[in-house]
Amino acid sequence: MTSEQPLVLLEHARKSFGGTPVLKDISLSVRRGEVVAVIGPSGGGKSTLLRCCTLLETLDGGRLAYGDLVVAEEDAAGRAVYAGKAALKEAKTRFGLVFQNFNLFPHYTVLKNVTDAPLHVQKRPKDEVMEHARALLAKMGLAGTEDKVPCELSGGMQQRVAIARALALDPDVLFFDEPTSALDPELTKDVLKVIRDLAAEHMTMVIVTHEMSFARDVADHIVFMDGGVIVEEGPAEQVINRPQHQRTRAFLAKYEGE
Amino acid sequence: MEFATMMELLLSGLAFTVQIFLVTLVGSLPLGVLVAFGRMSRFKPIALVTRFYISVMRGTPLMLQLMALMFGPYYLLGLNMGGDWKYWACSIGFIINYAAYFGEIYRGGIQSIPRGQYEAAEVLGYSKLQTFMKIVLPQVVKRILPAMSNEIITLVKDTSLAFVLGIMEMFSQAKAIAASQVSMLPYVIAGVIYWVFNFIVEIVLTRIEKKLNYYHD
Numbered sequence: 520m521t522s523e524q525p526l527v528l529l530e531h532a533r534k535s536f537g538g539t540p541v542l543k544d545i546s547l548s549v550r551r552g553e554v555v556a557v558i559g560p561s562g563g564g565k566s567t568l569l570r571c572c573t574l575l576e577t578l579d580g581g582r583l584a585y586g587d588l589v590v591a592e593e594d595a596a597g598r599a600v601y602a603g604k605a606a607l608k609e610a611k612t613r614f615g616l617v618f619q620n621f622n623l624f625p626h627y628t629v630l631k632n633v634t635d636a637p638l639h640v641q642k643r644p645k646d647e648v649m650e651h652a653r654a655l656l657a658k659m660g661l662a663g664t665e666d667k668v669p670c671e672l673s674g675g676m677q678q679r680v681a682i683a684r685a686l687a688l689d690p691d692v693l694f695f696d697e698p699t700s701a702l703d704p705e706l707t708k709d710v711l712k713v714i715r716d717l718a719a720e721h722m723t724m725v726i727v728t729h730e731m732s733f734a735r736d737v738a739d740h741i742v743f744m745d746g747g748v749i750v751e752e753g754p755a756e757q758v759i760n761r762p763q764h765q766r767t768r769a770f771l772a773k774y775e776g777e
Numbered sequence: 778m779e780f781a782t783m784m785e786l787l788l789s790g791l792a793f794t795v796q797i798f799l800v801t802l803v804g805s806l807p808l809g810v811l812v813a814f815g816r817m818s819r820f821k822p823i824a825l826v827t828r829f830y831i832s833v834m835r836g837t838p839l840m841l842q843l844m845a846l847m848f849g850p851y852y853l854l855g856l857n858m859g860g861d862w863k864y865w866a867c868s869i870g871f872i873i874n875y876a877a878y879f880g881e882i883y884r885g886g887i888q889s890i891p892r893g894q895y896e897a898a899e900v901l902g903y904s905k906l907q908t909f910m911k912i913v914l915p916q917v918v919k920r921i922l923p924a925m926s927n928e929i930i931t932l933v934k935d936t937s938l939a940f941v942l943g944i945m946e947m948f949s950q951a952k953a954i955a956a957s958q959v960s961m962l963p964y965v966i967a968g969v970i971y972w973v974f975n976f977i978v979e980i981v982l983t984r985i986e987k988k989l990n991y992y993h994d
Contacts, residue, residue, distance in 0.1 A: 575896055611902045622897035625994035626915050635911070668992040686900065774873040 524586055525550050526692050526723050527572060527614070531593070532581035541567045543747040545581075549692060552721035556738035556755065560770060564747040565727045571694050572615040572725070573616045574607060585613040588693070612641070615685030621677045623669040629656065629680050630665040633687045641688060647764055648687070655683040659713055660667055660708055673705030686717075693717070695726040711737075731774040735759040743767045778958050787966055790950030794974075795945060796938040797871060802929070805879055812880025817922035827880075842878035843870040847942050863942040875932060876895050882924045886917035890902060919989040926982040933975050947971070 527549040549555050550699070557565045560751075570576040572583065579601035582742050583591040591599040591611045595622040601607065614619065620657050633652040637643050656662060659679040665776040669677050678698055685693055695714065699707040711733050717724065718737045728734050736743055741758040742750045762768045815827035823946070834842070846866040850856040858865070859885040890913050939947035945953075951967035 573900055575899065608902065611900065614900075616900045618893060618897065620893055622891075622893035624897070624912055625992050626919070636903065637913070639907065640902040670993050685903070727888070 520637045526586055529583045530582040533579045534571055535579055539745050550721055553740045555725045555740045556734035557742045559744035563745045565744050566696055569694050569727055573694055585610050613691045615690035615693045617681050617685055619700050621681045623681055624676055625669050627670055628666050632680055633684045637687050652687055655686055659683050673706055674702045675709045678710045690766045692723040696729050699733050732760055739755055783954055787947055791946035793946035795937045797939055800868050801871040801875055805875035808876035808972055809879030809883050812876050813883035816884050831877045834874050837876050840941055842874055843942055845968050846870045863944055867939050867944055869941050879930050882921050889920055910955035922986050931973050948971055
């Protein structure tokens with residue numbers, strides 16, 4: 520892989536649900552070490568974009584590649600044609616996803632939530648996986664919770680477990696789908712801090728968020744989506760502080776004073 | 778008749794009762810999984826056939842189903858199934874009847890697992906089989922246990938329906954003794970034994986429920 524090649528490359532993505540277009544010709548490119556924040560009103564297509572990138576939804580049209588690995592290619596008719604099973608499986612090792620509702624496995628302990636996939640999907644050696652998991656949990660401020668089950672933890676802690684679970688698979692890029700939307704403002708802080716720390720370590724991330732000041736601080740690049748299109752994108756500071764487009768300005772005005 | 782003789786007869790009946798109970802569980806608990814998946818199948822013919830089967834099993838009396846299995850082969854096909862057929866008819870009848878109920882309970886449990894659990898497993902790279910066995914199934918077991926307890930306790934009592942096939946389980950024994958001795962006592966004792974049986978079943982199921990109480994969702 521050359522260093523210029525983007526880790527995630529989405530081109531001309533189209534997606535409709537029951538005839539209603541949700542993504543209209545979306546292109547997104549994420550370079551190694553880059554943090555991209557996706558902002559915009561609800562129903563603007565942000566989550567669908569993330570779900571298409573993480574293979575939870577299939578594109579109707581467009582192209583998707585993870586580095587040198589082509590996941591979906593457009594055919595002559597403009598339909599997205601997906602790669603074979605093996606390639607899709609390989610692609611899944613390249614990204615992680617953190618959900619709005621954590622989606623931890625409630626019947627597993629914290630440690631098992633983090634270690635089960637590395638052990639039984641990636642089949643990595645147990646000692647290495649355990650050590651990595653404990654280090655990740657400690658980094659998330661979760662040392663001592665290894666043997667608890669998710670329901671014994673606060674929402675903020677659960678979300679940090681979910682982040683550790685995603686990181687345990689050593690993904691190239693981590694996607695976040697409104698990681699703090701299900702949390703009380705009090706608990707939001709710790710989750711945002713963890714993401715900030717990851718950004719400082721140059722973890723490649725794509726974050727759908729409603730936290731504007733956080734987006735401005737942590738992201739290199741901000742994408743503003745509305746109505747299934749990218750209305751405006753650019754350097755974080757520019758999009759938040761000097762938005763060019765009327766719709767961006769109107770949207771950001773609602774968050775002013777935050 | 779001496780009390781000891783009466784107890785001996787009733788306990789020999791209990792042996793059949795327990796046997797019907799265990800055979801039914803061993804057969805219908807796994808068969809129910811097949812029923813649940815058949816019912817949820819995206820292949821329409823399978824889903825429809827399974828739905829019809831469940832509807833018949835739940836919609837007609839178990840006693841009638843047992844009779845149909847017992848005498849159907851002879852009346853419909855002229856087949857003489859031999860003296861042991863009643864035990865086969867009994868086992869098959871109970872198993873396919875209970876599999877229908879269990880299948881519906883399983884289905885309810887499987888469909889109650891949030892979408893997000895499947896999505897999390899998918900993103901982490903779990904295979905379909907791994908997702909079901911490791912993520913979905915353990916959570917389903919916990920969710921369906923109260924409903925399953927109800928069915929299992931009903932099964933203990935339903936074993937008495939085997940009397941229509943001439944199987945000498947406990948209820949048949951009680952009935953026979955009561956008739957010959959003109960006494961209420963065998964019914965009372967059988968009733969107590971059924972209750973004790975179910976009391977043990979309750980204790981076992983409660984213990985499993987407690988064991989799964991280490992988490993909630």
